Amino acid sequence: MESLSRYRGYIALTLLYASLLGGYILYDRKPQPEPIEIIEPTVVETPTPTPAPIQVHVVGAVRRPGVYTLPPESRLFQAVAAAGGMTEDADQERINLAERIYDGQQVYVPRRGTPIPPSPTPMTAASNSRGGQQPAGITQKININTATAAELETLPGIGPVYAERIIAYRQEHGPFKDPAEIKKVKGIGQVRYEQLKAFITVN
Numbered sequence: 001m002e003s004l005s006r007y008r009g010y011i012a013l014t015l016l017y018a019s020l021l022g023g024y025i026l027y028d029r030k031p032q033p034e035p036i037e038i039i040e041p042t043v044v045e046t047p048t049p050t051p052a053p054i055q056v057h058v059v060g061a062v063r064r065p066g067v068y069t070l071p072p073e074s075r076l077f078q079a080v081a082a083a084g085g086m087t088e089d090a091d092q093e094r095i096n097l098a099e100r101i102y103d104g105q106q107v108y109v110p111r112r113g114t115p116i117p118p119s120p121t122p123m124t125a126a127s128n129s130r131g132g133q134q135p136a137g138i139t140q141k142i143n144i145n146t147a148t149a150a151e152l153e154t155l156p157g158i159g160p161v162y163a164e165r166i167i168a169y170r171q172e173h174g175p176f177k178d179p180a181e182i183k184k185v186k187g188i189g190q191v192r193y194e195q196l197k198a199f200i201t202v203n
Helices: 002-029 076-082 160-173 179-184 190-196
Strands: 054-060 066-070 106-109
Touching: 054 076, 066 076, 076 106, 160 179, 179 190
Parallel strands: 054 106
Antiparallel strands: 054 066
């Protein structure tokens, strides 16, 4: 009987150890929760937009009249330099080379002896002639029947090419009878005429 009691004690201890071992194994195999990761907010700086370049139309007494792309906040002397500089007959005293120019502007460099009188403002064309603004330096309407190429180039949207076409047209067909007839010149349609009509005459 004593031996049976001893065996029972061993069996009880064995079962206890087995239970503890099984519980440990089950706990060890149980999926553990993922650790919580604290993410610091990232501050994103919004880049300052870069100003777009501007385009200006340089006409008159320059070596290469045309449309040029320039950096924003450019000055008139930069537009003149882009057009190859002034010609020998340019009247430099009648323009302000330090003036700041803007997108869509027509820059006119006058020639010596042209009928446009000196003006305290630079000889630059307005960027929005449709709104009725008269290009600086033009104090009276241009007679398209008698104007020289240089005078025609002072008109908004009229460069050397269109000036020569206007002169060639009136030489071939005679003087214009009405300002609207300028639309018969190749390349001058209704839109361009709307820019011109406030500044031209046939009288």
